[in-house]
Amino acid sequence: MSQIKKLDLALQGGGAHGAYTWGVIDRLLEDDRIEIEGISGTSAGAMNGVVMADALTRGNKETARQALHQFWKAVSRAGMTSPIRRSPLDVLTGNWSLDHSPGYVAMDLLSRLVSPYQMNPLNINPLRDIVAEHIDFERVRRCEQLKLFVTATNVRTGKQRVFRREEMSVDAVMASACLPFVFQAVEIEGEAYWDGGYMGNPALFPLMEECSARDILLVQINPISREEVPTSASAIMNRLNEITFNSALIKEIRMIALLKRALDEQGIENCYQQALFHRISGEQALADLSVSSKMNSEWAFLCYLFDQGRAAAERWLEAHFEEIGERSTLDIDAVYLHE
Secondary structure: OOOOEEEEEEEOOOHHHHHHHHHHHHHHHHOOOEEEEEEEEOOHHHHHHHHHHHHHHHOOHHHHHHHHHHHHHHHHHHHOOOOOOOOHHHHHHOOOOOOOOHHHHHHHHHHHHOOHHHHOOOOOOHHHHHHHHHOOHHHHHHOOOOEEEEEEEEOOOOOEEEEEHHHOOHHHHHHHOOOOOOOOOEEEOOEEEEEHHHOOOOOOHHHHHHOOOOEEEEEEOOOOOOOOOOOOHHHHHHHHHHHHHHHHHHHHHHHHHHHHHHHHHHOOOOHHHHOEEEEEEOOOOOOOOOHHHHHOOOHHHHHHHHHHHHHHHHHHHHHHHHHOOOOOOOOHHHHHHOO
């Protein structure tokens, strides 16, 4: 029997694109050779993490797989009554994005003119109801099988806050997923929070400092590079969204790379110097999807993303399982440091 290998997961946020990450997690949970020790997640990545922690507390890996399926199915059901849906033309042409959806276009325009405090004074958020219904946060806080870290951005200070498992709540998860043009800021202990993707998408340092596993597998669902310069308004907004929600991650990885070099030169060993990095990237699978598709909750689309994520995880395991615990399979210099 193969040796069990420990992994930490770093899960990016990205709305409905988090279903790609669901697929990756599903495949990893299916593999008895893998033990996931910790998860650091933002937005949809955080939701995948807390669903998994809740399920592991009351069951096993199969329980977690079923819980993730049920959670994403509930997200899809909630979106069935939403006016933000694909246009008939997009359905016919197989386009998953919502750029031609009247509901999405109207919401996008309205969000530039009216704040969430004016547009939604009662602060109604169906996603919050889904999270509260499907996740027992008291159970999450008791979870001993998984270390959990969720990042949000403090509106007042502009700094990131990382919520640990022991302080996990509906508010912490919703703060991590709070897009400021769509939702009112989430208040926790007198401080207002927005989406964690602005300052940590996701935060890596808690995994290195608080987990024993050396290996960190980053599931990246926001493309880093594009071959062409965008010229249309929608393409420009799409690229701006990608750059914005990758910037904190790229800066943190660059800092870690420089620190590792300095520690190597001094012959110093610590959690940063010993960390091994791996990546499963959705860049190719998600390349043709615009930012609007992050709000597409159709079950067929979520299943498409799930299948893409599972396939990517399968390829990664086949190629790199033996290297877990031995060496990094992510070339940080090539991906994040060099232009």
